[in-house]
Amino acid sequence: MRFSDKFKAFLIDFVIWLYLLGSGLYFADSFGYKIPIIFILPLALIFATILNFGEDSPGMALFGEKKRKWLKSLNGWIIMLVLIMTMAVGWSVVEVDLFKFFTKGANAKGIVSGLFHPNFKIIKICLTALVETIYLALLATVLAIPLAFVLSFLAARNLMPKTFLGNSIYYIVRTIATIFRSIEAIVWAIIFSVWVGIGPFAGMLALMIHSVASLTKLYSEQIENIDSGQIEAIKATGATTLQVWVFAVIPQIISPYLAFTIYRWDINVRMATIVGFVGGGGIGLLLLQQQQLLRWHNVGIIIWLIALVVWIMDMVSGKVREKLQEM
Amino acid sequence: MKNIIKINKLHKKYTSGTHALKGIDLEVKKGEFLILLGLSGSGKSTLLRCLNRLIEPTSGEIYFNEMDVVNANSNGLRKIRRQIGMVFQQFNLIKNISVLTNVFTGKLGYVSLAHSLTFKSHKNDLQLAEANLERVGLWEFKEKKVKNLSGGQQQRVAIARALMQNPQLILADEPVASLDPATADSVMRYLGELNKKDDITVICSLHFLSLARKYGTRVIALKDGKIVFDGTPTEIDEIKFKEIYGEDAEEVEIR
Known part of the structure; x- marks a missing residue:
């Protein structure tokens, strides 16, 4: 594996972990736990390094030589985690409120009429x-x-x-x-x-x-x-x-x-x-x-x-x- | 007889690394009907396109009627190209426009842009174009769009376009490879007639030995970018054929 590919793979994994840990931070924050953002940097670095050596991570799947079955590998679970995290953060950021949607229809009476x-x-x-x-x-x-x-x-x-x-x-x-x-x-x-x-x-x-x-x-x-x-x-x-x-x-x-x-x-x-x-x-x-x-x-x-x-x-x-x- | 084409040590290396022509030396005499044989990828198309510089040669010399093709400037190249007609496997006509306009395009190398936009109002051009269409038997199709014509008809329009150039040489790149055998023979017959009656030199790449024997006056064969055979069509026997096309080749007879 070329060095530049290795670096790209590592970079991708690092960004993914930064994202996952950052999302965790967002939820921790909304529950009142104040954790300085600087903490996630070394953590993401460590996770990305370990998984990169294990050659089973999204970055390695993109740039590495080994191809694994999606569901049988750690790589698949990490991607799954990213998707779930994204939906959860998205739901919270967009302030989805189904209660409002189903109970406040009367507000639109003017425009509908x-x-x-x-x-x-x-x-x-x-x-x-x-x-x-x-x-x-x-x-x-x-x-x-x-x-x-x-x-x-x-x-x-x-x-x-x-x-x-x-x-x-x-x-x-x-x-x-x-x-x-x-x-x-x-x-x-x-x-x-x-x-x-x-x-x-x-x-x-x-x-x-x-x-x-x-x-x-x-x-x-x-x-x-x-x-x-x-x-x-x-x-x-x-x-x-x-x-x-x-x-x-x-x-x-x-x-x-x-x-x-x-x-x-x-x-x-x-x-x-x-x-x-x-x-x-x-x-x-x-x-x-x-x-x-x-x-x-x-x-x-x-x-x-x-x-x-x-x-x-x-x-x-x-x-x-x-x-x-x-x- | 005078040489119409003279090639010295012609090489073509593509940027992809393919070395398509590896030192071609060739002289073509005026009036010859030269057949190029060889597998796909042997360099036939590259050789033909180097002759009018649709492909830029990497090194070597090419002379057309003693004019230096390789070093010609854009104006010189225009003057060389307009004397060389070209016929393609895929016909390469402008499909959305009329047959007549396609024939007119053969004149482009001789006229200005303004003139080329008003071909129809120039009586000489119109008469010549109609005469050339008549010659390939397609006069009544002149107003039709090219895409409504059959393959054989399209190739005949392409020949009329080449004739419009009043060419001394016609390059034909597998002109019958997309046609059925009967149509293929009729298209070759037109090329043969131009060669004999109008004294136009023809260089034509082909895959069918039967057609090569019927129309060619000389055959050269390319293999891996080199000339491996140069002689008359009758000299190619089964052994020579296998040398050119590889051990597994069987000659397919088209009658």
Whole structure:
């Protein structure tokens, strides 16, 4: 066994024991026993070392050579213990309270009755806000397409040359897209509602940024999955790089690109409601206002309208994507 | 006769460590129909792809019509590639577009991007493409999408695409390996006709000795990246065959 593997195995075991002992500490704390956290460090170190030498631990199972039957080994029991501990700590941290769940239903009377008696008088305002939301989502998607289209070529492993420059561009575009994608649209909405002020424009910018990042990823993965034989054949005719892109790459990606884009619009309509909550305008903002005023009958009609739009979008985009797949 | 291809001490080592070509020396004369034999993994595909540098050789020299292929810059390579047509086992046509556009792509090495986007409005190109489709008997399929064609038809479109290049040489990488025997023979017949009537040199890798004997004027065999046989198709007897394909091989006759 290589030293680096041994070290990795030990590290994993150490972290697992740190976690188990830490969880124990959490329960001890909730029962009033104050144990300094520093104590678990040497304990975890000792446990991990002993088990590592015994070659029967989760870390050794991952990196070691010996393979044992799961249930017959100590390793299995340790993993079981981790799972049980996780559920127990989770139950306590989330403050699960089944009593509340089954006895306090009456609190939701207002909103439930709102759902059954929606206030149709405000439908005009609602529809205006809804149109705002749909256009916001549409614009965010459409504006994201050209950017993501160009970036996806730069983020495709098989298209970028294996030179220093090619690799650098590939990694930079990939990394930025990953970072931007991992920041949720709702966070972008908060940023932009400060930047350009509360309203649909902030929401559009938030959704656009997020769409560019995730479409870049989806698009570039599509490029990476194309048939390299077709590229080879076009290259062999003496085509320039641009001609190879136009004739061998684009025909292969155009219909999956369309499918992804329509799917993205679908997602954006849903997200547009959410970003409205934090200052992105549209129906989300209206929902937030009415909810804070406790006007449950108004909330009722808004929720029904959102559900209706999402349902229609879902159906339409599903049908269109189905057709695209046949093309 | 003039050499169309001259190869000196060609080596190809992949980054994975595979040494696919171990010092190939080869001269191909204009007008030859050269058959490449050898097991899968013997280096046939690598050799063919080194000739137009779809694969970069590790070392050695390649000359196409006395032009240096290995050291050609991108513009020089474009000029070399456009004179060399290529046909593949998997056809490698652009499946979602029309037969006619696929044939047009054979012209890409000669024209600008703007021109290549408007092939249909260039009368010469359109006439040439239709003539080449006619030649492989697929004129009436010109508006169809490639993916709706059968394997044999697709390979004929690929030949029309190669013809569009007005090539001096056609490289065929197991062109009939995905086809049934009857279709295989008809595709080989087209290649044979181009060789005889149009004086296009053909280098073609194959697995069937019967087809090699019927169409080839010369056969070379590769084994572990080296040439182990170089002669006429009739010279390959059972002993030679077993040398190339290993002791357990039996020749399969396709009629």
